[in-house]
Amino acid sequence: MQLNANVIAVAIVASLALSAPAFAAPSDQSPAALRAKGLAQNNAAALQTADADNFTTKDIIVDRDGTEHVRMDRSYRGLQVIGGDVVVHSRNGQFKKASLTLKTKDRPALTPAIDxxxxxxxxxxxxxxxxxxxxxxxxxxxxxxxxxxxxxxxxxxxxxxxxxxxxxxxxxxxxxxxxxxxxxIIHTAAATGVGQTLFLGDVSITTDSISGGYQLVDPTRGGGNTRDGVGKTIDRVYNTAKVMTDADNNWGNNTESLVASEATDAHFGVAATWDFYKNNFGRNGIYNDGVGVKSIVNVTFSGQGGPSGGNAAWYGAPYKFMAYGLGNSTWYPVVSLDVAGHEMTHGVTEATAGLSYSGDAGGLNESASDIMGTMVEYYANNAADPGDYLIGEKIYRSNPDGKKALRYMFRPGDADAGKSYNCYPAAGFAGVDPHYSSGPGNHFYYLLAEGAVSPAGFAYTPSQLVCNGDTGVTGIGRDAAQKIWYRALTVYMTSSTTYPQARTATLNAATDLYGSGSAQYNAVARAWSAVSVN
The missing domain is CATH 3.10.450.40 (Nuclear Transport Factor 2; Chain: A,)
Structure with a gap:
């Protein structure tokens, strides 16, 4: 939507977010990109580079000490190399190492045998x-x-x-x-899925003033906006849904009788996720380009049994929007805070590591969303939905003890009758739904942050929380754990990263942040071993 240049941002209360200029997409002609390409050419063996390989810059991260991490996609004779992406790490123009999963410089002949x-x-x-x-x-x-x-x-x-x-x-x-x-490429909240907000009570939200009222547009966070899908299937409404408006800037009534109630949950969730990434990691929006998120509430999703409102999804490039189901007999509208943080983290993963949605990488992709969605919930610190390591517990219509959830991070398989993996299998993952192969990553993160300690409201013994009998696993706290995970995701992981490679990536991140052999480094190693990733 084209906003009027004179639109006034109306914040109901002061917001944590600060206006900031948009970040330009990384240029192949920027000094860091040119240096990385030169280093790639001079270190062909380390990058498994073939003579006709070409690299295109996707992302650039520069540390305070000047260390550069340039993420590049690879092509060969003009064809994209799926799984050929690489991160070149350097300092002062000197090559340090490269992160990649490609293990050979061999390339196939380019004449197909089938059409x-x-x-x-x-x-x-x-x-x-x-x-x-x-x-x-x-x-x-x-x-x-x-x-x-x-x-x-x-x-x-x-x-x-x-x-x-x-x-x-x-x-x-x-x-x-x-x-x-x-x-x-549509990443949903659950495999089968399933203002005056529904879940968070009365919260302050940032809106825009327009002639005659207000609209659910947040100019302090890149113009992110919230729209009403009027109950239609998302494929029929994603490009036509209208931004929601209101006359008095008081949205919803804490019930499902007004769509504005669920819309304010979504709008608040987007803002909380934006602020979480910006204030913790300096990230300016999902794609780090200063552009806000388009959210569409009150929609259904196509399914084998007909349209269903019991899901939420991040629609990746070229779409780049959030969709929230209107609910069903089992689920409330799927707009809970951890679901919003989860789905938008799929966008962050897409913009950085690009973890493919299959095999180990698919599990790590889902795990990254569960981890950061949980950290968004803790960050928001809302009394009506305090932080915990349960995913989606708020969306159940019947959940009297609060223990029903899409996933548990501390023992993933206990939330879904054993479908999710608590421990990493020796053969890795192939053909497993990423929502279930995410288990070892979620489990690792819980142990890293909290240790082998039962979460409040549960009565697990330390031996039930680990896979290797190491009941002395000690947590390093959420702040250090989230910093390590984010750096590993954005600096070291690539599209085909496996769980053992994620162990290496997080150890590299812990070394960068706290030093090799530090308590944090040792905790990372111990937590991975505790979920059978060695």
Whole structure:
């Protein structure tokens, strides 16, 4: 929406957020990018660089001591290398190391044995659901397997029995038609899903004044805005939903009788997440570009059994918006604070590490959202929804003891009858829903922050909270734990990071922040071992 230049920002009370100029997208011609490209060329072996590889800058982080971390996507003879992304770490123009998962400089021949139509057929057959749109996106190099292979990327949109509403990236071997990998770019709050706010009581929100009233637009946080989906399925309304307006700047009535009630939960959740990232990490919006988030409440999602309101989702690029389901007989409108923080963290992950939504990386992607969604809840410090390590407990219509939740971070499998993994399996994850493979990451983070101590309201013994019998695991506190995780995510993890590589990434982050051999470093190592990641 184009805002009038004279729009007045109206804050009901003083906000923690400060106006700041937007950050420009990193340029391939910036000094840091040029240095990184030069270092990549001079350290080809460390980056597994082939002669025809090319790098494009995605993100740049510069530490206070001048150390540069330049994240780059890789292409080969003009084809994107899926899993070929890398972070070049340097200081004073000197190469330090690189973070990557690619293990070979071998590249495949670029002549396909099958055509794009065959790839589309194979991707469609693997989808197993109602297909609304399907088409080839062209050839890529798929490098997340044992060796890089030429593949077609096929986009499949529709409703899948396993994914629900889906917009799939599917990779089909261009030599034999085998489906190599596939993931959904719509990242939801739960696999099956399921103002005067519904959940937070009366809160202060930032709005805009317009002629004759106010609108749910937050000019102090990049123009983020909240819209009413009027009960429609999200694919029919995401580009037409209107920004909500009000005559007196008093929104909702703490009940579902007014959509404005759930809208203010969402609006507050976006603001809290923005402030959390800005005040803790200096991040200016989800993409660090100063641009606010578009949120659409009161929507349904397509599913095999028909439209459902029991979910919430972050829609990644090129969409870049939040959608909140209107609820159903099991769920309230899905606008709780930790769900908002969770979903928007998918955007942060997309903008930084780009963790693919399959295998170990998919579990780490979901875990990152659970971790930061939980930290947003603690950061907001709202008495009606105090911080805890339960995900989505507020959205249950029936939850008398408050222990029902989508996921527990301290023992993930206990929240969903054993579907989530408490401990990391020796063979890693393949074909496991990321909501369940997130378990070891969530479990690690709880132990890192809190130690082998039962959360309030539960009665776990220390031995029940670890996988290796190490009952002496001691927490380092949420502040240090979140700093380590954020730095690992934004500086060291790449699109195909595995759990063992996440261990290394967080140890690198702990070294940067607190020193090798520090109490924090040792705690990271011990917490990972306690969930069987060695």
């Amino acid at each position: 794009a139509d065959r790839a589309v057929v194979e991707a469609g057959a693997a989808f197993k659901g109602q297909i609304n749109d399907i088409g080839s996106q062209g050839l890529v190099i798929y490098a997340r397997g044992a060796k890089p292979v030429l593949a077609y990327e096929v986009r499949v949109r529709g409703v899948s029995a396993t994914q629900g509403e889906a917009d799939m990236r599917t990779f089909v071997d261009a030599n034999n038609g085998k489906v190599l990998d596939s993931w959904n």
